[in-house]
Amino acid sequence: MTLTERQKMQAGDWYCCQDSELDVLRHRARVAVHQHNTAPPDPAAQLSPPLAGLFAAHGENCLVEAPFHCAYGLNITLGRNVYLNAGCTILDTAPVTIGDGTMLGPNVQIYCAQHHKDRDLRVQGLEIARPVTLGAEVWIGGGAILMPGVTIGNGAIVGAGAVVTRDVPAGGTVAGNPARPLTG
Template sequence: MSRDFDYERMLAGELYCAPDISPKNSSMQGKKLVQQINQLPIDKVDEIIDLEKKLFGKTGETVYVHPPLYVDYGRHTEVGNNFYANMDCVFLDVNKIIIGNNVMLGPRVCLYTAGHPTDAEIRNKELEFGLSITIEDNVWIGGSALILPGVTVGKNSIVAAGSVVTKDVPRDTLVGGNPAKIIRTLGELDRKKWSIEEKKYFEAKNKVL
């Protein structure tokens, strides 16, 4: 049996035994990097960003995750350009977490790829599984929202604060609740409203500059 048998099954979304993962594929490196990040003075922004780019499997040019943050592996998470996450976010990435461009996470957002068997006897044998999470471009996830294993959040969508997302979210949609349900579609009315507010903002700003 390959020493990487359980690690390969973990990334394939199959049942695996975490204690049997080979040491060379363990999550320790990511946990050490996170510990370094969380212990840095908060004004050492460039150092924090450099370590976060080492932590994640892939990143875009503009990335900032406000410490403290928490990961399982770190390298199984890939983020696009212009990514921002507020403090206390959790990336439980036993399987892949793929995040697109222009994504924002509020404080204490948790992305959980890990799952466990519903049968107690099997669960107690330390057998578990993980399903990937995908967050597409231009998504905003409100504070304390939970994204559960296997979920895709579609482009331009918003997840309301405190939501528990158990199913895929269609693009251009606002969802909320526990379990999260569709509240409404996002579209032209939102663009008109916020275009007016944006214009008012710049008009007011120009008066005082």
């Protein structure tokens, strides 16, 4: 049995991102994101209906400020009381799980796709998807970038502008590029 590119992506195998089925799913996400980003503000609203229908799952009292961007949406799971500030981007080629009470500052970027290092294969659109997981009550500072495959433990803090290339333990604080633990 031959796997589709979407099945390969979901299995964490190398896949071609230049695939018609994946194009359709990305278009679906762009439509929902556009609807979310152009909706009038509603102070009583939580997660907008377009995003609620797009995401894999979400808890109560989630708020995603506009503008927002995601690649597929269907790989994003939000816990309860999650807050994403304006300008967040989630390239969810793999599962992105954001735990209860977690807050992302403005312009946080979460990347799951890693493109092939071999130029010839990269030009063919080959990439591999690695999940990103944020525990409960995590705080991600504005402009931080979370790279493919990282896990941020419960209660951890990522400083503004940090580039996180490795896991952050529960309760840890990291900052810088690449992000390093802060002590004291």
